[in-house]
Amino acid sequence: MNTLKLLVVFALTTILATGCATDKAVISQASQTNQQLDPAFVTDPQVVAYFGQIGDRIIAAAKELDAQGYGPKSHKSNDNSWMFTKDIKFHLVNSKTLNAFTTGGDHVYVYNSLFQMCKDENELASVMSHEYGHIYCRHVAKGMNRQYGVYAAMLAAAGGGYLLGGKENGAQYAAVGAGAGGAAAQFLNMGFTRDDEAQADEVGFAFYTHAGWDPNEFSAFFQDMINAGYDKTPAIASDHPTLASRVEAANKRVKALPPEAAQWRKPPIADVAQFRALQQRANAAAAHTPSDQQLANSQQLLQALPRSCIIPYTPKDEVEARQAVAQRAQSGQTTSTSKKKKHSDSGS
Numbered sequence: 001m002n003t004l005k006l007l008v009v010f011a012l013t014t015i016l017a018t019g020c021a022t023d024k025a026v027i028s029q030a031s032q033t034n035q036q037l038d039p040a041f042v043t044d045p046q047v048v049a050y051f052g053q054i055g056d057r058i059i060a061a062a063k064e065l066d067a068q069g070y071g072p073k074s075h076k077s078n079d080n081s082w083m084f085t086k087d088i089k090f091h092l093v094n095s096k097t098l099n100a101f102t103t104g105g106d107h108v109y110v111y112n113s114l115f116q117m118c119k120d121e122n123e124l125a126s127v128m129s130h131e132y133g134h135i136y137c138r139h140v141a142k143g144m145n146r147q148y149g150v151y152a153a154m155l156a157a158a159g160g161g162y163l164l165g166g167k168e169n170g171a172q173y174a175a176v177g178a179g180a181g182g183a184a185a186q187f188l189n190m191g192f193t194r195d196d197e198a199q200a201d202e203v204g205f206a207f208y209t210h211a212g213w214d215p216n217e218f219s220a221f222f223q224d225m226i227n228a229g230y231d232k233t234p235a236i237a238s239d240h241p242t243l244a245s246r247v248e249a250a251n252k253r254v255k256a257l258p259p260e261a262a263q264w265r266k267p268p269i270a271d272v273a274q275f276r277a278l279q280q281r282a283n284a285a286a287a288h289t290p291s292d293q294q295l296a297n298s299q300q301l302l303q304a305l306p307r308s309c310i311i312p313y314t315p316k317d318e319v320e321a322r323q324a325v326a327q328r329a330q331s332g333q334t335t336s337t338s339k340k341k342k343h344s345d346s347g348s
Contacts, residue, residue: 021144023078030105030140033301034091040298042092042112044285050278053269054125055090055108058132059083061210066136070206072199074138082106083135090128094286095302097317099310102131104140111302112286114310117224121268121275122217127310129208129218133200136207142196194241201246205253212266215257219250230311242312300324 042048063084065071087106095111102108108131110124118124134140209215222243225231231243270278303321 021141023082023138023141026103026138026141026144027082027105030103030107033103034107036301037091037093037109037298040093040095040289040302042094042282042285042289044281047092047278047282047285050270051090051092051110051128054121054128055088055132057211057266057269058125058129058207059088061207062132062136065206065210071203072137074142075136077138088132088135092282093302094289095299097303099302099305100127100131101305102134102140104135104138104143108132108135109302112282115282116279118221118275118279119224120217120272121270122213123221123224124275125211125213126204126208126218126221129211130200130204132207133202133204134196136203137196137199139196139200143193198241198246198249201241201249202253205250209257209261210264212264213268214265215254215261218254219247222246222250225310297328 066075066080066084069076088108089106090108090110092115093109093111096113097111098113098117100108100110100114108128110128110131114127115124118127205215205218208218226243226247268275300321303317304325305318
């Protein structure tokens with residue numbers, strides 16, 4: 001029996017470890033998430049147009065660099081044409097959570113709380129460039145593939161625990177082994193995630209500067225976060241690089257820019273006064289967003305999603321929101337199962 005258990009674990013581990021997330025799978029998942037978040041979008045026409053203009057500048061710069069062969073292996077592995085189309089949307093969402101993220105497909109999200117914290121367009125453009133960098137480097141696909149490894153580690157640890165515990169205690173030991181194995185795998189994955197974030201900063205800086213924004217201001221928002229006291233977690237205990245290290249890296253990139261970089265500069269789409277007016281419009285629109293149940297669920301989902309570029313640790317509200325979403329999903333599944341059972345019993 002022990003040998004059989006080990007073979008089963010080995011087979012499942014092999015299947016999970018060889019899993020691969022395709023662009024199609026990532027885009028499909030991103031589309032499903034977007035449908036759930038849609039009720040929380042700020043729809044003021046001027047604000048929507050402004051975010052679209054910034055996004056267009058970023059994508060145009062990225063397309064130009066792509067034609068020159070720029071980017072990591074993960075970018076060059078497949079057809080990239082979908083990354084430079086009008087399908088890529090940059091959304092402003094009505095949330096008090098300080099965040100921006102991408103689901104890796106056609107959508108980038110900036111939360112209104114972050115937008116309001118930005119001092120000018122340079123800061124907003126740097127965050128948006130970073131997020132588009134995750135798409136360009138296929139980081140979401142890499143993350144999905146890493147999860148296969150996490151599941152594989154849990155299965156392998158479970159198999160080891162079963163063998164160690166023997167016939168009488170095998171099940172209990174397997175459960176402990178799975179938990180420990182999963183925790184270890186998640187911790188190791190933090191290193192990869194830090195690398196992804198650093199890489200998104202690197203390519204985002206390239207897009208940002210080639211699109212014409214001030215290279216000296218790329219790290220300004222990270223510095224704002226430091227000044228606000230958000231850089232307290234040691235790098236080894238976080239899945240993000242420290243904000244201080246990101247500022248330092250950006251400053252080094254500024255010094256390494258070629259002389260012709262001065263020719264890339266363009267005026268901002270909105271000057272400081274116009275930027276302030278757009279922030280006010282966004283707040284006004286957010287204040288009139290319907291507070292129905294659908295929006296409430298969307299807001300909770302927004303809180304539950306990972307903070308991909310801003311806070312270098314997992315905030316308490318994110319943990320609590322994830323737990324609430326999981327409980328709601330479990331409750332819904334239980335209700336659905338009960339209904340099916342009741343229907344089956346009545347028909348028998």
